[in-house]
Amino acid sequence: MGKNVALILVLVLAASSILGVLSVKGETRTIVVPDDYASIQEALDNANDGDTIFVKKGVYVENPEIHKPVTLIGEDRDATVIDVTAGLKVERDNVTVTGFTIYDGWSGISLAANNCNISGNRITSTTTGIVLSNGYENYITGNIFESIGLSSAIQLNFANRNYVNNNYIDSCVEGIQIWQNSNNNTVIENTIINCQDHAIRFQYSNNNTIMRNNITNSGCGTSIYGSSNNSISNNYYVNNAIQFSANEDYYLTFGHNRSVNTINENYWSDYIGSDNNNDGKGDTPYVIDEYNKDNYPLMMPYRISPTPEPQIESFPTTLVIGITVAVVAVAIVGVGLLVYFKRARTKVK
Numbered sequence: 420m421g422k423n424v425a426l427i428l429v430l431v432l433a434a435s436s437i438l439g440v441l442s443v444k445g446e447t448r449t450i451v452v453p454d455d456y457a458s459i460q461e462a463l464d465n466a467n468d469g470d471t472i473f474v475k476k477g478v479y480v481e482n483p484e485i486h487k488p489v490t491l492i493g494e495d496r497d498a499t500v501i502d503v504t505a506g507l508k509v510e511r512d513n514v515t516v517t518g519f520t521i522y523d524g525w526s527g528i529s530l531a532a533n534n535c536n537i538s539g540n541r542i543t544s545t546t547t548g549i550v551l552s553n554g555y556e557n558y559i560t561g562n563i564f565e566s567i568g569l570s571s572a573i574q575l576n577f578a579n580r581n582y583v584n585n586n587y588i589d590s591c592v593e594g595i596q597i598w599q600n601s602n603n604n605t606v607i608e609n610t611i612i613n614c615q616d617h618a619i620r621f622q623y624s625n626n627n628t629i630m631r632n633n634i635t636n637s638g639c640g641t642s643i644y645g646s647s648n649n650s651i652s653n654n655y656y657v658n659n660a661i662q663f664s665a666n667e668d669y670y671l672t673f674g675h676n677r678s679v680n681t682i683n684e685n686y687w688s689d690y691i692g693s694d695n696n697n698d699g700k701g702d703t704p705y706v707i708d709e710y711n712k713d714n715y716p717l718m719m720p721y722r723i724s725p726t727p728e729p730q731i732e733s734f735p736t737t738l739v740i741g742i743t744v745a746v747v748a749v750a751i752v753g754v755g756l757l758v759y760f761k762r763a764r765t766k767v768k
Contacts, residue, residue: 451475482506482507526546537557572611594614596620628649633720
């Protein structure tokens with residue numbers, strides 16, 4: 420009898436533990452706009468840390484401000500539209516924003532936080548795209564920028580150790596600006612085409628990595644001013660009015676040593692050298708100016724990965740999974756009790 424009671428207690432305690440874990444996880448909710456709240460901002464105001472806000476298709480005329488660590492998901496990137504004037508602001512760490520079209524405002528997204536993920540969005544017809552200030556270890560990935568009218572699609576100011584990759588930037592005034600002591604950032608596999616001014620511009624920023632980007636048909640492919648120890652390699656420079664500009668006057672005027680940046684193994688559409696040993700690299704350097712050259716210009720470009728469509732869950736399934744696990748746990752306890760009572764009755768008979 421004592422063993423049977425012990426078995427029941429074990430089963431009950433196991434089920435209680437499982438349900439206890441589920442109840443803790445269940446404290447994070449999924450809020451649906453407009454079902455639960457009419458606007459995105461109202462949903463944000465009523466959310467708790469860790470909640471998911473799922474926004475159904477539609478046009479939302481507002482300027483959301485995010486002050487909590489939440490996940491903001493649009494149902495369909497091209498059909499979930501935020502019509503902004505001041506833009507969407509992220510002012511709290513650990514925020515995810517994905518699956519939206521943001522258009523027709525002064526700013527697309529202003530980000531002043533750390534460890535955020537801004538991915539799978541379309542930003543179009545705004546004055547600026549994404550402006551990241553004073554933030555680190557943020558991911559800006561897989562976004563589309565079109566017709567950014569005054570400044571850059573992506574701008575980093577006093578921002579360190581961020582990742583900008585696999586974005587598509589078309590017909591903007593500028594592509595990516597790395598400004599004002601923005602150091603140790605990684606810019607990789609972006610497509611930047613048809614920019615009126617610079618595709619990528621450095622200013623007073625060091626130790627950044629620029630790699631495998633498609634930089635095509637822009638006013639200036641890459642410009643460097645007052646910046647050192649940046650690595651620019653395996654990029655694809657095609658038909659830019661100025662392929663590369665490295666302004667050394669800053670250092671000469673103020674008496675500093677000349678900046679040193681690594682420019683290596685890029686493809687240049689106007690390179691006219693040969694490859695007699697067939698190693699895929701030109702036998703003579705691609706000369707940018709008297710101070711800068713690419714010693715190993717590529718004869719053929721690297722393949723740049725296309726910007727993927729965002730994979731957005733049609734509706735969050737966390738709650739469904741939790742309920743399923745809870746039901747299974749209760750069923751296990753129930754079966755255990757039935758077996759126990761059946762055996763007990765058999766012994767009585």
